[in-house]
Amino acid sequence: MINDEIRVREVRLVGPDGEQIGIKPTREALQMAIDLNLDLVNVAPQAKPPVCRIMDYGKFRYEQQKKEKEARKNQKIVDVKEVWFRSNIEEHDYQTKFRNVVKFLKEGDKVKCSVRFRGREITHANVGQKILERVKTEVADLCIVERQPKLEGRAMIMILAPKLKDN
Numbered sequence: 001m002i003n004d005e006i007r008v009r010e011v012r013l014v015g016p017d018g019e020q021i022g023i024k025p026t027r028e029a030l031q032m033a034i035d036l037n038l039d040l041v042n043v044a045p046q047a048k049p050p051v052c053r054i055m056d057y058g059k060f061r062y063e064q065q066k067k068e069k070e071a072r073k074n075q076k077i078v079d080v081k082e083v084w085f086r087s088n089i090e091e092h093d094y095q096t097k098f099r100n101v102v103k104f105l106k107e108g109d110k111v112k113c114s115v116r117f118r119g120r121e122i123t124h125a126n127v128g129q130k131i132l133e134r135v136k137t138e139v140a141d142l143c144i145v146e147r148q149p150k151l152e153g154r155a156m157i158m159i160l161a162p163k164l165k166d167n
Contacts, residue, residue: 001042002057003030011052014043023049080159082112085135087127094131101135105142105162115156128156136160 006026013021013029016038024032033040033054041060044051081104083097104111113135115128132149139160147159 001045002039003033006030006040006042006050006052008050010049011040011042012047012049014051014053016054026052029054076108078108078110080110080112082114085113085115085128085131087115087117087121087124087131089131098135098138101139101160102142105139105160108162110146110162111143111160113158113160117154117156122154125151125156132156132158 008026010023010025011029013024013032015021016036021032029052030040036054038054039057041053041055041057042050043053081100083101083104085094085097089097101111101113113132115131117125117128121127128151129149136145136149136158143160143162145158146161147157149156149158
């Protein structure tokens with residue numbers, strides 16, 4: 001709430017430079033803000049009495065929008081990339097798909113590794129388990145396993161998440 005929208009009898013007033021002015025009647029605080037050609041802004045309405053600050057509200061809003069825009073620009077949206085393996089995959093095909101897994105993890109995306117079973121291949125789910133375990137051990141230094149290999153329908157799924165770059 002700003003200026004005339006503030007409907008309390010008295011407010012704790014903070015000046016434009018951050019100095020404490022004290023508890024003042026709302027009309028007097030508003031007049032002080034008008035005299036300085038600034039706005040009276042309610043910054044803590046839940047306090048007793050509410051805390052109001054004398055500031056340039058338009059400039060304050062502009063700065064807030066600029067900060068929010070900068071934060072949105074810097075955030076990384078994590079996608080979940082999916083890499084499909086087959087239970088009877090050849091070595092060269094495995095290496096190609098494995099390179100994609102490594103590339104996605106280095107870009108900061110999560111990777112969903114799946115082994116698809118067709119027909120009677122489902123009876124040999126242990127083969128798919130071995131493929132996912134191999135992927136897991138080969139990328140252990142790049143990622144953490146968010147979800148262990150688990151059979152869901154006709155596919156065995158494992159989710160890998162990149163390690164945080166804190167260290």
